[in-house]
Amino acid sequence: MKDVPQMYVPTFDDVIAAHDRIRPHIHRTPVLTSSYFNELTGAELFFKCENFQKAGAFKVRGACNAVFGLTEDQSRLGVCTHSSGNHALSLSYAAGRRGIPCNVVMPRTAPQAKKDAVRGYGGVITECEPSTSSREAVFAQVQARTGGEFVHPYNDARVIAGQATCSRELLEQVEELDCVIAPIGGGGMISGTCLTMSALAPGVDVYAAEPLNADDAYRSFKAGRIIADDAPETVADGLKVPLKDLTWHFVSNHVADIFTATEEEIIDAMKLTWKRMKIVMEPSCAVPLATILKNKDVFRGRRVGVIITGGNVDLDTLPWMKG
Template identity: 50%
Template sequence: MDKSEFIECHKRIKPFIHNTPVLTSHLIDEMVGASIFFKCENFQKMGAFKMRGATNAIMLLSHEQRQKGVVTHSSGNFAQALSLAAKSLGVKAFIVMPSNAPQVKKDAVKGYGGIVIECEPTLKARQSESKSLQEKEGATFIHPSNDDNVIVGQGTACKELLEKHPGLDYVFAPVGGGGLIAGTALAAKYFGYNCKVVGGEPYEVDDAYRSMLSGIIETNKTTNTIADGLKTQLGDRNFPIIQKHVHSITRVAEDEILYAMRMIWERLKIVCEPSSAVAFAAVIKEKNLIAGKKIGIIISGGNVDLGILPF
């Protein structure tokens, strides 16, 4: 994945995505002792950065592949992203979702034109149902985070941020399945000037932090975190990129995530999901590292159920 791939990808997907705004707050800058630039992917189409990778992955399929459709398994933002991207490009999207996924998410996927296929709420069932659809429909499987074309697409958020603010010292992004942080790290390498990337991760699902230490992809025994978008694990495509190009991963506690989410709500006047707040929580925690520096933060999405806000 070289620099030219990012440039071509960005050109390709531009008509189908938003170049999202970058927000700042003097109060937040004073609070953390650094200049903070929030790249607001909560304003992206379907409310999250995943629209970028999904669009790129579909656009790189052959004409024949597009005619047969795409399939993924997801109960979160990628389900919506692939559905909307597919609809925009006139492609069928089969979305395998666990039967216990919130109805609001199933409805959102259907609203974006996705064909929802429910399965048992286990990873094995999701994978099995996806494979069956690939065989039956001839649909192409697109992984939410462990796919080169998805990774490059997600990295365009950081590319846009660095084009607007080229002098950033660090960019912080949340770590879940690893697609965003891998794409962000490559974008920082190609479009930044000695710009380092730091991942934010909840203590409750710190598999990426442990993977960096052990050198192998670790898993989580429990997933007891409010940051529901970060419960997935790294893959064999994105992990080597993370190992090589991510500076470090900072773990944060649940109360730190809630505090960061509240600060974003109060100071920036925007809605962000807990998974996004993890990156800002990591910035607050790393006050010594970032003191006096210019810091970018990828606010990854804003798809939060306002009926169950934690504050």
């Protein structure tokens, strides 16, 4: 196992504690199936629908674990973070339920639906340019000004332990899975999935799915070291951020492979899911299905858990709309 120096790596005991802590604040989301997609792929697909989660995304799990795990002294000045959207609104939701302030840094190009949700939950937004360097620089100023507890959107043991509760539920809901696939950006969900599977179902392969236009995790995986892009352009806005030390630990030790999909393939998979399953999902969530359709030989004949990570979409600017 590769070490993560000077960083706490969460264990499955942390996942159990997280699940107990967050249960009052989250949904146990359903698992849906589709005979159409099973026939199309030659696999049995089980869609874990975090688009039905509180705040519309899986990230509420990690955010709630972090917020409700704070001591009274730690929570006194509230929390702060940087995020393209779903972590920002999830942390705002959790902070609101605890009654503490939440300050978030978001790219000015983040979907309006996500900005509206942050403000609706009581979060205060400071905008930045759509690059990792700008996000981190502006965040440093906001944290210095507010003094809030930093809850990183993914490179945080508390967040990863919370995200791991999703795949724990999936294993309780679906028996004898052969593999699980989820989107990868910074790697919080994938890390949580690796944590759960390595503890409860080590024979289940964990795959990650990434936009070709933001394929730094894929290139990192193949190179054996973190390769970070600063400002990739993709319709999958939730997957633009790079891996960090803690998430790289899980990816490098536990992920079986990473697959990529083009922008057209992502949009087609998103549209097809809306059409055939009648559910609202974000472009980021369509990446796993897009890669399954592209790599049918890998998944044919297998029972596949597919994590649909969120449903916070700007309905007025859907990616297949013209002009």
